[in-house]
Amino acid sequence: MRALTGIKPTAQPHVGNLLGMIQPALALGSSHDAYYFIADYHALTTMHDAEGMRRFTREVAATWLALGLDPARTCLFAQSDVPEVTELAWLLACVTGIGALERAHAYKSAQDTGKDISVGTFSYPVLMAADILAYDSNAVPVGRDQKQHVEMARDMAQAFNSRFGEVFVVPEPLIRDDVATIPGLDGRKMSKSYGNAIEVWLPSKQLRKKVMSIVTDSRGVDDIKDPDTCNVFGLYKHFATPEQIAALAARYRQPGLGYGHAKQELFEVMDAQLAPARERFEALMASPGEVETVLAAGAERARGVAKGVVGRAREAVGFGRAPRWSRS
Numbered sequence: 001m002r003a004l005t006g007i008k009p010t011a012q013p014h015v016g017n018l019l020g021m022i023q024p025a026l027a028l029g030s031s032h033d034a035y036y037f038i039a040d041y042h043a044l045t046t047m048h049d050a051e052g053m054r055r056f057t058r059e060v061a062a063t064w065l066a067l068g069l070d071p072a073r074t075c076l077f078a079q080s081d082v083p084e085v086t087e088l089a090w091l092l093a094c095v096t097g098i099g100a101l102e103r104a105h106a107y108k109s110a111q112d113t114g115k116d117i118s119v120g121t122f123s124y125p126v127l128m129a130a131d132i133l134a135y136d137s138n139a140v141p142v143g144r145d146q147k148q149h150v151e152m153a154r155d156m157a158q159a160f161n162s163r164f165g166e167v168f169v170v171p172e173p174l175i176r177d178d179v180a181t182i183p184g185l186d187g188r189k190m191s192k193s194y195g196n197a198i199e200v201w202l203p204s205k206q207l208r209k210k211v212m213s214i215v216t217d218s219r220g221v222d223d224i225k226d227p228d229t230c231n232v233f234g235l236y237k238h239f240a241t242p243e244q245i246a247a248l249a250a251r252y253r254q255p256g257l258g259y260g261h262a263k264q265e266l267f268e269v270m271d272a273q274l275a276p277a278r279e280r281f282e283a284l285m286a287s288p289g290e291v292e293t294v295l296a297a298g299a300e301r302a303r304g305v306a307k308g309v310v311g312r313a314r315e316a317v318g319f320g321r322a323p324r325w326s327r328s
C-alpha cells in the first residue's frame, strides 16, 4: 500500500500540522510505501516570495527529517522537482467540470475575501489530484480540512478511468478523528491564516510566551473548570501521558488550579517532547547540503514513479501514437 501526502512551504509548520498530519503520516511510514512532498507549486498560489519559498521548503523538509522520517525508506521530495504532475493536471482538467471546482471550500473562502482569484487557486484541486494520482497512492493522510480535496481526486480518477480505462488507483483519505482538527490559541482550528498558530520549532522562551497567550474563560483559581472545553487542555491531551492527562483533568474539576498553572504544565510537556527534535531541526538548518541531498534523491525516485503513471495516462488518451504507430 502506498501513502502520499503534501504540505505547503508557506510558513514554519505549526502544532496543528504536526499532530493532524505529520505525526500520523510518520506512523504510516513503517506499514506503507510512503511518498511525502513539499507542495511548492501549491504554495505559489498564495506566496510570491522566492526567498521565502526557498527558506520554507528547507524548513518543511528539515521538519520531516527532525521528527524521524527515514529517507532511506520514505521518499521525501519537492513537488516542483517532478514536473510531470503539471502535465497530469492538464489531463485531469479535461475530465473535470467547472461546477466541481466552484464547490470547493477553499475556492469559496478565497471568493469570500473579495480579492481577485488566480487560475492557479481555482484549479488547486486538479493539481492536488495530479499529485495523488501520479504516484498510484492508496492512502492520503491529511487533516479534516483536506478531505474534500481528496474526494475530488477520487472523482477525477473515476471520471478518467471510465472514459479511458483503468489507469489510476482510486485513493482514500486517511483522517484520524482524534487529531483531525487541532485547536489554536483562540480555540478555532489552528491555522497559519488565522494567526492563532504555535510554530513547532519555537525556542523554549517563545514557546512559553505563546502558550501563556492561549485564550481561556474568566474562571478564577477556586472555580471548578471544564477540561473538555478548555483550549489549554485541548492541546495538553496531545502531549501528555495518559496518567498526566487524568491528573490534570482531576485538578480542573476541583478548586485550586489557575489557568496560569495549566498553561505552565502544557508548556512543560510540549517543551520536553519537542526539545530533542528541535535540536535536530536546528542542526539540519545549519547544514542545508544534507537536506538538499535527501531532496535530490527523493526527486529522482518520485520522478521515476510519476513518469510511469503519466506515461500510462498519455497512452490511454492517445498521445505518443503508440502502440499503432510505434517508432521502431
Ligand code: ADP
Residues within 6 Å of the ligand: 006, 007, 008, 016, 017, 018, 019, 020, 021, 022, 141, 142, 143, 144, 145, 146, 179, 180, 181, 182, 183, 189, 190, 191, 192, 193
Ligand atoms: P494551514 O491550515 O495552517 O494553512 P496547511 O493547509 O498547510 O495548514 O495544512 C497542512 C496539513 O496539516 C494538512 O493535511 C492539514 O489538513 C493539516 N492541518 C492543518 N491545520 C490543522 C489543524 N488545526 N488540525 C489538524 N490538522 C491540520
Ligand code: TRP
Residues within 6 Å of the ligand: 004, 005, 006, 007, 008, 039, 042, 127, 128, 131, 132, 140, 142, 146, 149
Ligand atoms: N492542499 C494540501 C494542504 O493545503 C497540500 C497538498 C498538495 C496535498 N497536494 C497534496 C496533500 C496531495 C495531500 C496530497 O495542506
